[in-house]
Amino acid sequence: MSETDLYIGLMSGTSMDALDAILVGFSRKATFSFNVICHHTQSIDPDLKRALIALNAPGVDDLSRYACLDRHFGELSATAVNQLCAKAGVLSTEIKAIGSHGQTVRHAPNHRPAYTLQLGDPNTIAELTGITTVADFRRRDIAAGGQGAPLVPAFHAEAFRSPDVNRLIVNIGGISNISVLPADLQQPVTGWDIGPGNVLMDAWCMKHLGHEFDNNGEWASTDEVSPALLDTLLNDAFFNTPAPKSTGRDYFNEHWLPEKLSLIQQPHLTPASVQRTLLQLTAQTIASDCIQAIQQLDSHSLVPEIFVCGGGAKNQLLMQTLASLLPQFNVNTTDSFGLSPQLVEATAFAWLAYRTMMGLTGNLPEVTGAHSARILGGIYPA
Ligand SMILES: Nc1ncnc2c1ncn2[C@@H]1O[C@H](COP(=O)(O)OP(=O)(O)OP(=O)(O)O)[C@@H](O)[C@H]1O
Ligand SMILES: [Mg+2]
Incomplete structure (x- = not known):
């Protein structure tokens, strides 16, 4: 049997x-x-x-x-x-x-x-x-x-938690979310939605190139981040809302980006620069929530391991950008556990x-x- x-x-x-x-x-x-x-x-x-x-x-x-x-x-x-x-x-x-x-x-x-x-x-x-x-x-x-x-942190805990090391699991799907898995088994597992993962990049790419997504961030890599737009995007209230929190297309939809673009005084942004800025937004919001999560851990002296899953793990520019924002940590994917991110x-x-x-x-x-x-x-x- x-x-x-x-x-x-x-x-x-x-x-x-x-x-x-x-x-x-x-x-x-x-x-x-x-x-x-x-x-x-x-x-x-x-x-x-x-x-x-x-x-x-x-x-x-x-x-x-x-x-x-x-x-x-x-x-x-x-x-x-x-x-x-x-x-x-x-x-x-x-x-x-x-x-x-x-x-x-x-x-x-x-x-x-x-x-x-x-x-x-x-x-x-x-x-x-x-x-x-x-x-x-x-x-x-x-x-x-x-x-x-998010419901997935309970599974992330069951599958990936270790008593030896603090772990963060970051899922970069349409929306990105984090699971915080403390090594100390007395501490609760926490997690929340971080913000837009791929959803805004996908929509912008479809609008300007007619492609479902920007393969490996190749289009984004052709231009620079707009600091003015990035600041405006990062000022959105969702990113500063404390957990528990979750979101979706009801909030991060086709209207969200045009509203933010209308707030900045910069008429010369190219579509590729907007795409690069959206990628930076995804990476930066993830990095800042990872740091916040680590600071909340009692034993944050244990250097945590960060594992990424979801389709965003396949976007090389996104992964490189995320790693460069978190230089003190090893950023890997769930392939490390033998489970493909997708x-x-x-x-x-x-x-x-x-x-x-x-x-x-x-x-x-x-x-x-x-x-x-x-x-x-x-x-x-x-
Ligand atoms: N090679 C790649 N380069 C860039 N982006 C990629 C690549 N492969 C996948 N993606 C991105 O991953 C997305 C799909 O990811 P995933 O299936 O995890 O998201 P999801 O179905 O929205 O899941 P979730 O419920 O977690 O939001 C694609 O829409 C695309 O944006
Ligand atoms: Mg999917």
Whole structure:
């Protein structure tokens, strides 16, 4: 009999670059361990991506558009799962459950009432895959008074925490977020959203070059940072808001940058200089939150290790810039643990499904601000 339980994680984040599907085995032994068995990247066709981005802002007939996209994204999620199973050579009956994050179309944790909304109908996923589906992880945390995000620090702690060294995990997806993993196991794990990771760079690159993203920051590297624009961007209130905090396209959207550009008196900024400045913003906000996190650690004399995950880890200029802002630390990627940066978040949602199926809590109140830990998500049986 196999000693692991198989779970599938599905993640499509703020970038909407793709839907990542991962097959993970969780050990049944008392000591936690997992292994990644197979992964599949499901493309999201440009029309669907456009429709999903459009739904992030109020528009005409939102309810019908929501209902249709909920089914469409559920179907796409099921396709991703079925392709993953075929690639791995496993049967649906061998999988305990799918953990589906869904596509966020609204995230307003500071609205009253607070709300967050991920679409990708789990009924459709369960029906088309024959696999029990766990979904809607964030809303229970919101109902318990939390931000509903970030949820990944709990997984980062389970997978990457060490009693010997303080560690920071920085995920650079559409939005960037940090997990602070103290070596002292008496200290709580903390974490929060830092700000825009790739989302603003991607949007600017699409607007001016028609490309989904700036490969390795090559376009950004052709020009200089604008100090005036950078100062204006860094002055945004979100960066100085204390944790718990989380954000998304509701805030860092197509209107955010033009509003900031209108505040500066510099008519001669080239699009490439704006791109370089956006990259600097991502790197600088991450570096300053890393330093802040380290100062909060009781044993900050232990030089922490910093590991980056998410698609931003592949952007060489971004990684070089980040390393140059944190010269006293080693900045690596989660490849150091044998887990590719692009797979970490999907693995986290396989793990969250595993937690829910085992009747275990998934959120960290110290991270999200929830009243206490909760079992997250709804279970849609096979
Ligand atoms: N070679 C590369 N050069 C530059 N940027 C890259 C490269 N590869 C990936 N990226 C960036 O990574 C992004 C995708 O990252 P990821 O999948 O982690 O984000 P996400 O789906 O929004 O996740 P999250 O939920 O964490 O926000 C792409 O949109 C792109 O901006
Ligand atoms: Mg992605």
